[in-house]
Amino acid sequence: MQWLGRRESDNVEDNRGGGGGGGGRFALGGGIISIIALAIYYFTGVDTSQLLNQVASNGQVQTEQQARDPNASKDNASRFVGVILADTEDIWTKIFSDMGKTYEKPHLSLFRNYTESACGNASAATGPFYCPADSKVYIDLSFYDELKNRFGAGGDFAQAYVIAHEVGHHVQNLLGTSAKMDEARNRLSETAYNKLSVKLELQADFYAGVWAHYEQSMKKVLDAGDIEEALTAANAIGDDRLQKQATGHIEPDSFTHGTSAQRMYWFKKGYETGDINQGDTFGNGDLE
Template identity: 65%
Template structure:
């Protein structure tokens, strides 16, 4: 992909390190939804249990390094696409903040180390990512390419869209009255919808004057979706597949919903909660 714009200003860059120590806990209250792409389980509550981490100065605005500029460009493209989508729905889109960190970070959902993976915190409307995750995506999971990286950001922004539309709140309401297995099934639907939203973003981003898809970009995103399916991750980590423990969907499901979002570009086609077949 190619991005010719200046990049979003809604970036907080805390990668410098060496600052004051973040206290464990952070007075965050209830953790709502945490989504890490690497894990085949619900991460709710895990973030607040992470050890205290070092954190330095946080710079606001578009980063000056190449990788920072890239993710800021992806974020800006999501802002433009989702503002258009929300306007069509008669709603106003609230732009999220992208927080870059190294090793660990404090969010409104609690403290988190890089091992959690990229996540979205509905408590502060921020997407969090340690960019070293992209090295793991390439080297461990074989999902290389800039569009695979863009897919990660678009997926997490998809969770922000769900939060604004009230979908995340309904998920939290359901948590207390469902068994773990039943809730896991809802979590899969939430994740697949975020994949659909990432595909929808890719569809509409093609029409932006500052954005250009390259040959093979969509394949890169599909490769990433395939690499982080619950079935594949479980098979790799524990040698067996346990469907009742799925929280993100199979590789085939994740690819299907991203592709459906890209091919239709129609937000009405992304209701994963009421479909008869995922």
């Protein structure tokens, strides 16, 4: 992906020295490591808190080492995040304008090891997430190391996909989908709500694909293989694949993000159509 020297968003907050905020509304788009940990606990009863603490501890060692080197890749990564967020701002501003709406830009908070959001506390092990209560995307950049080294989903466009997915949750928030999910959470069983959560996450994947469509048609910055990088990442973080890796078997009723095939399908559909109106992953009035 061609990103060097391009505009960076002014809405990136570098909070790698600490966090702020607090609250109780649920966050969207929790990360890979936490999904695996929850799967292990769900199926085996094994307490995974030590694993999560070890991941966070490893992340602290890495970021402390990089902080001593101003030219470390972590700094390049933060600049990359700024460019991708700027592109989402340009693209979603256009899409919303075409719909006769105003796009309100989210902020993105970079944190290290631990943060507090309006949706509650989170660690590096939580992975990237979006909080509707403060309209912010949160990410510890050590997550990208996990994505590449543990799950074989490297590449700059795989990283861009992660950000675009979380911004997709912001789009859902602006369009009222998040509020409907909040209401559904209070009236549905866990199994029924999990099914809605899958549809919410797949729609965010679709929106990420729509963004990728305009990233090429408007910006013309994609390189050969970029879309494949995003699809590889979507495949790597499917619920079925993560559960199989963690426990040796899968339990569809516990899915919250969708299968690998579903995540790839909806991202690809968004990329190929570029039409936000074709992203109704819910259907059948599920949120009415």
